[in-house]
Amino acid sequence: MTQSNWRLPLVAFRNPSVRSHQVVGAALNGLASYLWEATQIARSVILFRFGGAQWRLEPRCKLFLRSLLVFRHAVMISNSDDDTALDQPSEDEWRRLVHAAVTARDSAYAPHSHFYVGAALLMHDGRIVEGCNVENASYSLTQCAERVAATSAIVAGYRHFRAIAIASVGGAMPCGACRQFLAEFGLELRVLTIDVIDGSQEKRRLAELLPDAFCPSDLPD
Numbered sequence: 001m002t003q004s005n006w007r008l009p010l011v012a013f014r015n016p017s018v019r020s021h022q023v024v025g026a027a028l029n030g031l032a033s034y035l036w037e038a039t040q041i042a043r044s045v046i047l048f049r050f051g052g053a054q055w056r057l058e059p060r061c062k063l064f065l066r067s068l069l070v071f072r073h074a075v076m077i078s079n080s081d082d083d084t085a086l087d088q089p090s091e092d093e094w095r096r097l098v099h100a101a102v103t104a105r106d107s108a109y110a111p112h113s114h115f116y117v118g119a120a121l122l123m124h125d126g127r128i129v130e131g132c133n134v135e136n137a138s139y140s141l142t143q144c145a146e147r148v149a150a151t152s153a154i155v156a157g158y159r160h161f162r163a164i165a166i167a168s169v170g171g172a173m174p175c176g177a178c179r180q181f182l183a184e185f186g187l188e189l190r191v192l193t194i195d196v197i198d199g200s201q202e203k204r205r206l207a208e209l210l211p212d213a214f215c216p217s218d219l220p221d
């Protein structure tokens, strides 16, 4: 369980756009995660200390652990629904985010490809941090708008983002490098792409765009 699991209910209480049942869902999720991990630790201690008597404890342990696992999965599934998810930006926040991404695109430096991109990241406190693509004559040094925005947000002290809006001709999705870069800070990030020609939008989760992602938790302690 990550620290952010426990912070979600607190974040939700501070966010007026989050409904009360979402707060309860987050609290249940945290409780289920805590119980699950606590019983895993207890189980390993029991097996270690009373290895000879484990045949007596094992059936009760298994039943208890299985019921907890079912409960935990049920809570996780209910929380994974987009309508009930925590930190879902409000309509007004989405509007501000789209406007910021489209405006940031005007600053793009793309003399080589002429493919101008603007990005805007939404923080937990409602602040928006913008970025634009910055090309270079040595093409491989080019920076995407998403990574420029994320890097600026990190400099400002943020470590977790709620949503990102990306504006370009055709409404391009983030490139593979940017998907991996953003995954460092959470796969629950909402990704909204905007086609600046016709105004059409597409909304995804980063977890959908980068399945089976390699994350910080994959590294050894």
Ligand SMILES: [Zn+2]
Binding pocket: 144, 145, 146, 147, 174, 175, 176, 177, 178, 179
């Ligand atoms: Zn990119």
